[in-house]
Amino acid sequence: MKISTKGRYGLTIMIELGKRYGEGPTSLKTIAQIHDLSEHYLEQLIAPLRNAGLVRSIRGAYGGYILADEPANITAGDVIRVLEGPISPVEGIEDEEPVKRSLWMRIRDAVKDVLDSTTLEDLANYQDDGETEGYMFYI
Numbered sequence: 592m593k594i595s596t597k598g599r600y601g602l603t604i605m606i607e608l609g610k611r612y613g614e615g616p617t618s619l620k621t622i623a624q625i626h627d628l629s630e631h632y633l634e635q636l637i638a639p640l641r642n643a644g645l646v647r648s649i650r651g652a653y654g655g656y657i658l659a660d661e662p663a664n665i666t667a668g669d670v671i672r673v674l675e676g677p678i679s680p681v682e683g684i685e686d687e688e689p690v691k692r693s694l695w696m697r698i699r700d701a702v703k704d705v706l707d708s709t710t711l712e713d714l715a716n717y718q719d720d721g722e723t724e725g726y727m728f729y730i
Contacts, residue, residue, distance in 0.1 A: 592680050592702060594671065600628060601636045601674040602667060602714075608646065609662035609711035616648075616655030636674065643673040662715055668706035678703050 607622045619637060623630035637656060640646045645665060646656045658665060672678065680698045681687075687695060 592675075592678060592699075594675060596632075597636060598671050598675045600633065601640060602670050603628070604633060604636060604656075605640070605645070605658070605665065605670050605711055606714045608656060608658045609665075609715035612658055612662050612715075616653065616657050618655040621655070639673050640670070643669075645669060645673065658711070662711035665711045666707050667709045667711070667714065668703065670711075671706055678706065 603626055604619070604622055607625065608617055611617050619633045620630050622628070623633055637646065637648075641648060641656075644659050647659050648654070648656055668678070678699060679695075680702070681695050684692055684695045684699070
């Protein structure tokens with residue numbers, strides 16, 4: 592499964608709203624400026640998030656968007672499913688031979704577990720400790 596810009600930018604919106612939870616509404620213009628993203632594109636992404644009940648819009652001069660629930664109660668999986676659809680590494684898993692079907696299902700379940708156990712609160716409070724090692728490949 593490849594996460595598109597819809598999922599990535601949608602998660603960016605939600606993390607930013609999670610960081611500002613309890614401070615009042617945040618405009619998409621503010622989020623777009625902070626992350627150097629297109630405000631117009633963010634407007635397209637916020638509609639399905641609002642329709643799914645993950646965010647609420649506040650009208651007026653100081654309006655914007657707020658999370659509909661606490662950041663600890665919204666997962667990355669909630670956001671990705673709204674914007675990307677079902678989480679699956681390949682289409683047609685049920686048509687695969689059993690050994691491959693088992694592999695695809697284990698991959699799917701591992702990705703789901705990570706997305707569903709990672710909350711917006713986790714992502715909003717994330718601090719890079721510098722200990723994450725990247726992989727080095729030699730050919």
